Amino acid sequence: MSSQSGPQTTLFDVQPDADTAGGLETRYDATFVARLALREKQVQQSYRPIIQIHKWFARRPGSVFRSLMHAEFDGRPLASSYTSAHDLAGIVADPFMGGGTTVYEATRLGLSVVGCDVNPMSFWTVRQAVAPLDLEAFEREAAQVIQDVRNELGDYYRTRCTECAELADVKYFHLVKHCDCPSCGKQVDLHPGLRLAESVRHPREVYHCPRCNTLKEVTASKTPHCPQCDYDLAQRPTVRSVTTCQHCGNKFRFAEHLGKPPRHRLFGIEYHCTHCYENIRGRQFKTPDADDLALIDRAAEQLRATRDQLLIPEDAIPAGDETSRLHRWGYHKWNELFSDRQLLGLGTLMKRISEVPSDEVRYALATVFSDFLRYQNLLCRYDTYALKCQDIFAVHGFPVALLACENSLLGIPKVGSGSFVHFVAKYLKAKQYAKHPYEIVYDGKRKVIHPIAGESIETPLVESEPEGRPQEVWLSNGPSQKLMLRAESLDGVFTDPPYYDNVQYAELMDFCYVWLRKFMAARAEFSQETTRTDDELTGNATLLRGLQEFTSGLSEVFCRMSSALKPGAPLVFTYHHNDPKAYVPLIVAILDAGLTCTTVLVAPGEMSASLHIAGTKSSILDSVFVCRNPSYASGVSGADISTLVNADVAAMQAVPYEPTSGDIACLTAGHVAAATIRHLRVTWVAGDPLEQRFTTATKAVAAIRDELERTTA
Ligand SMILES: C[S@+](CC[C@H](N)C(=O)[O-])C[C@H]1O[C@@H](n2cnc3c(N)ncnc32)[C@H](O)[C@@H]1O
Ligand SMILES: [Zn+2]
Ligand SMILES: [Zn+2]
Ligand SMILES: [Zn+2]
Incomplete structure (x- = not known):
């Protein structure tokens, strides 16, 4: 592993070299992005109708990925040119494309993109979104x-x-x-x-009376009774x-x-x-x-x-x-x-x-x-x-x-x-949007549809790795551990990996897949009977896939991505998990890939309105890890972890959004992970056995957490 900068043994943040690095570290505007993303997540289908091609789980807001790519590749300030037409050149990749957010947002901006996912339902969803369709027919x-x-x-x-x-x-x-x-x-x-309907969208409450075996409509009451037989309907x-x-x-x-x-x-x-x-x-x-x-x-x-x-x-x-x-x-x-x-x-x-x-x-x-x-x-x-x-x-x-x-x-x-x-x-609606995407802008009073000339998501798919012509989309269905890409060909990797055991994609998607497959006998993507595979990178107790398996898979993928990146180009990914241990795989994977973390940004991910999160202490904020080859990330700022977390919190309060204790725990875990990476980078030996690497990272996290607790106590 090469390094021009000296070892960072403190909790310092690394600033990228101004001449070589892109703009993510300096041009990303967390408050501006959070305003967009929080509104988008409330009615995601009206901000990004493309998601209505097919269900995918835990989709990140498109506005976050549009902003990340803009910040990296476009010199204009984010807030003033977010809705402007973009004509960016370059190739980006997403090794965990899921519902296709990166693919769509990159294509809109004019970039070429490689999207890969192990789940054929993901491949199919993104294919259907991007491939041209005659809407009249x-x-x-x-x-x-x-x-x-x-x-x-x-x-x-x-x-x-x-x-x-x-x-x-x-x-x-x-x-x-x-x-x-x-x-x-x-x-x-x-x-x-016994209540079938509340009296909100209907003038009366509707109950099933077991004695009469009929539906009964009654005026809302704390003690509803059957008007015919007097049965207690509150039972x-x-x-x-x-x-x-x-x-x-x-x-x-x-x-x-x-x-x-x-x-x-x-x-x-x-x-x-x-x-x-x-x-x-x-x-x-x-x-x-x-x-x-x-x-x-x-x-x-x-x-x-x-x-x-x-x-x-x-x-x-x-x-x-x-x-x-x-x-x-x-x-x-x-x-x-x-x-x-x-x-x-x-x-x-x-x-x-x-x-x-x-x-x-x-x-x-x-x-x-x-x-x-x-x-x-x-x-x-x-x-x-x-x-x-x-x-x-x-x-x-x-x-x-x-x-x-x-x-x-x-x-x-x-x-x-x-x-x-x-x-x-x-x-x-989704396909109309793919042909003519727009942004919805909130002008303080109402939402205005803002068409963006020249952008589109629809484009004929190419059959192999993009060569650098504008807007080439190549989709690959298979494990990203085996995704072959040319060395130093990518201008960036923007991804949303599985958050360890958060979602069992394959188990859930099989419900649709077994049906869809019946239409697709001739297509190779549908040759397997199930979307489950040993290569899926999710923690899964039934399949005995724990943190170590997740780590080794993620490490393989990040290593592949790292060697496909142009010198200094970023690997950017979102993450959050309420178990601090679930950050160890990231640390190992980034270090194995020879990268360092230049900064950790903050962005809204899932909304508390999502039923599966509501009521838990789960975080709705993601940490966005920006990683680059250390040779291109020199310079040290004096910020320590609590300063970084406080800055994130202040940026969210300006939205205004008040981070929960769960949010703050996750943001802290993100910055701790970044500090751990910088701390371990110089002595890291990617060839050590996985268990040893895992233990090293776990211990380093614990040490940094201890130090953090001492300094903030
Ligand atoms: C984009 S979603 C992430 C959503 C969200 N971050 C979460 O899990 O909470 C992650 C995607 O990674 C895919 N995936 C899992 N293992 C993979 C592998 N080995 N290669 C490629 N894709 C994989 C899943 O099928 C899923 O579509
Ligand atoms: Zn009638
Ligand atoms: Zn009985
Ligand atoms: Zn009755």
Whole structure:
């Protein structure tokens, strides 16, 4: 490892050499970026509609990556030229491209980019975002597919309006899991509570009365009772693992009495009657009638008769950190997470999409299909406040609830959400944005769409490493440990690596992949049965992948990136974790790659509004590590860790955003990691056994933390 600067044995920050380094260390404006990013994360799909191509997890704000690249490659001040047209030259790479943020932001700025991800669903999502699509052909085919499937299956999603007795479109079927009572043998509904709808979007509260077995609407009250039989509707028939039989009063643990997989019963319907809707305040709910119940049997019958001709996947659910929960509930195949009506609808829709002749239009519709599965399964819950169906991935796992919300398959344009028509509309918006991206600027009062002339995300993909022509995008599907890049070819690496065990990408994405794969028999990216692989860099208890495995993989990737970087070009990545130990892999990987950390910036990452973070002490701020070859990072500033953390906090307070204790812990961990890297850099031996390197880094972190505690005590 070469070094022109002397050893840094203190906690000092390193300033890059002004002539050789880019502008990240000096031109990044944390307050300005945080203002943009916090607004973006609140309604990410309107600031960056491109994310609606397909779900990906833990997406970072596009504005952060746009700003990072601007700061590095553009001499103009960030705040005044953020929304200006950019015509940057150069090649950047993202070895963990995920949902594609770096790829999109780099392409918009005119850069060429290499994007790599081990997960084929990531490759596919980014491919679909970038590859050109004829939108007229897409809209035309989508309308035809929807028409044909509606003709075939429309009846399954209609119900009789209780006001006018005409047929109306169903928005949601409400299902409850049930089992047999071990005492009286009768069927017991496992309702956790009885309220279906709160009185916010609807004028009254809606309850299921177990005694009348009907839905009842009542004025909001702390002591709701059935207007017909006076039943106490505030009761909670099932609390945790114990339920009370509504017939004989027997209390029992229901788990061992559940079907495998659990069975569901339809107890309520929300629908939309075109004749009555205008004259009704709120929504339309009904108790299913005999016709509604008969349709369930008819769907099951039709599924049995046609299943062989449909493309329904039969794959087993492998055990995993997230998926084992499904096994505990008796789900062993992915297709068991759907009702018969859902399987019939999905299978029929798939078959029709697979007949679309144009490859690109078929791929686009198949991608819409894969994404909309998130709202078309029995793990979906009804949001009793917003009165809509929730995404299966509202949390990064597979929680199973006692209630399920079965969405309409095709849906009604502009009514409800989560149906095929809604996802077609979203996809269209995403592709329109890819052709003509914009920024939304908040002028103090309102949001203004600011088109940016000359930018685009859509561009034909190239089949190998970019040569330096503008806007070449090369996507690679495979582990970045094996990504081959020319030496000294990259102007920067901008990435958002897995945050150790934060998200089990492959376990979750298999849910969509097993379906999407059915459309893609001919494509190499879909040849594997699962997106899981030993090369995935996530901590995973089931696969015995701990911090050391994560470290060695990350180290391999950073080493590859480091040798592909031009001299002095930066490796930039975001990170946060509430366990300080999860920073050791970064330290080892950066040192192994022969880099040093010139600075650690701060940027908002995830929002507390994300359901899976809400309520924890988790940080919403990321540390952004800027790393370069030490030969190009000379000069020492006197800042110590607490000064750096205080500066970050002040920059966020100016937003204004008040960092939480979790934020501050993470920011501190970031600066401690950077100080550790500088401290160990000169004596580091990348050839030492991993365990030794890991221990060295762990001890150095502890020493620096001790010193920090002493000086701040
Ligand atoms: C962009 S996301 C990061 C999101 C966020 N930082 C988090 O985990 O909290 C990380 C991506 O790395 C990918 N990935 C994991 N191991 C990889 C490997 N060995 N090679 C390439 N990509 C990998 C995952 O599939 C995922 O898409
Ligand atoms: Zn009606
Ligand atoms: Zn009973
Ligand atoms: Zn009643």
